[in-house]
Amino acid sequence: MNTISEYLMSDSVINPILDAGYLPHPLIRLGIRRQLSQRLQEIATQSQTAAYESKMKYVELLRNRPIAIETKKANEQHYEVGTGVLKGMLGPNMKYSSCLYEKGNETLEQAEIAMLELYVERAELKDGMNILDLGCGWGSASLFFASRFPNSRITSFSNSRTQKEHINTVANSKGLTNLTVITGDAADYEFEPESFDRVVSIEMFEHMKNYHLLLEKVARALRPGGKLDDAIRRSPTLLPVFAFGSAPVVG
Known part of the structure; x- marks a missing residue:
């Protein structure tokens, strides 16, 4: 039964x-x-002690997992969805992540741009840098960075064929020659050592499992003095959940 x-x-x-x-x-x-x-x-949980023990058990579980799991299934569910479907749902910049409504009455396009501007500020991006957009989605950030910083080299990393096709199409239409799209699996792809001044990862880390291995990979790809900006961890809404919640999550 x-x-x-x-x-x-x-x-x-x-x-x-x-x-x-x-x-x-x-x-x-x-x-x-x-x-x-x-x-x-x-x-x-019954107590703070039990909550801590539950959390640490989960941390240990993550340490013994690969960087990511079921990536093929995730691709089939939404990353390989036809771009036309997403164009009917997303804003004109095809931003497949959070937008910023500072006043609350912005249009979707204005909210997209506001959040993209915030990434530039928080990651301290400057013209001439080599920038990796790790988990680039449909390329809203990569294309924005490439337009804003013409002397920078932007590398978009995606696990989706349709995302790569869309980004290349838009880049060509805008005459952007400083953007390269790589398709691969973040779990096993190795970037050239010390290739990037900045690694920007927008709402991707929450899909990962073994943060230790992932951060080691990112560290190898960064130049001395380079920085990683993980947008999900910088969110004032989500950070308390990760850091202080009693649920078994990594804080």
């Missing part, structure tokens, strides 16, 4: 039903609440 129940609740059964729109929204919301409740019960 348990085997039948598990099968009926598996992704292979549930996802096609959800995608087809057969379930009414109230039922979907009920399912979401149920899953959230189950997750809260899983991470609930």
Whole structure:
């Protein structure tokens, strides 16, 4: 009986039903609440000591994992989705990550640009630098950096064929010759040692597992005095969750 129940609740059964729109929204919301409740019960702890022990067990688990897992499945789900689909959902810069609404009444395009400007400020980017955009998505940051800093060399790293095609198409249309797109898997790809003054990674680290191995890889790619800017860790909204939450996450 348990085997039948598990099968009926598996992704292979549930996802096609959800995608087809057969379930009414109230039922979907009920399912979401149920899953959230189950997750809260899983991470609930009796004491700070128990919370710390749970966290450190998770840290140890990550240390024994590869840099990333199930990358092929992630590609199939959304990174290899046709660019036309994303053009109907994203802003004109195709920013596949957070935007910045400083006043709250900005257009999507204005919010895209505001966040891209913030990356430049926080990563202390300057013209003439060699910059790696690690996990570049559809190239919003890479293309922005290439336009802003014509004397810099921008390297976009993506695991998606369709992303590379889109970035190259836009770069060619804008006459940008200082941008190169590399397609590969961050888990096993090795960059040339001491190649970059800055490595910018925008909302990619949360998908990784073994941060130690990943940071070693980034360190090898950076020149002496180079810097890594991980946008997800600089978020005022997300940082307390990573640093102070009792859930088993790396702080």
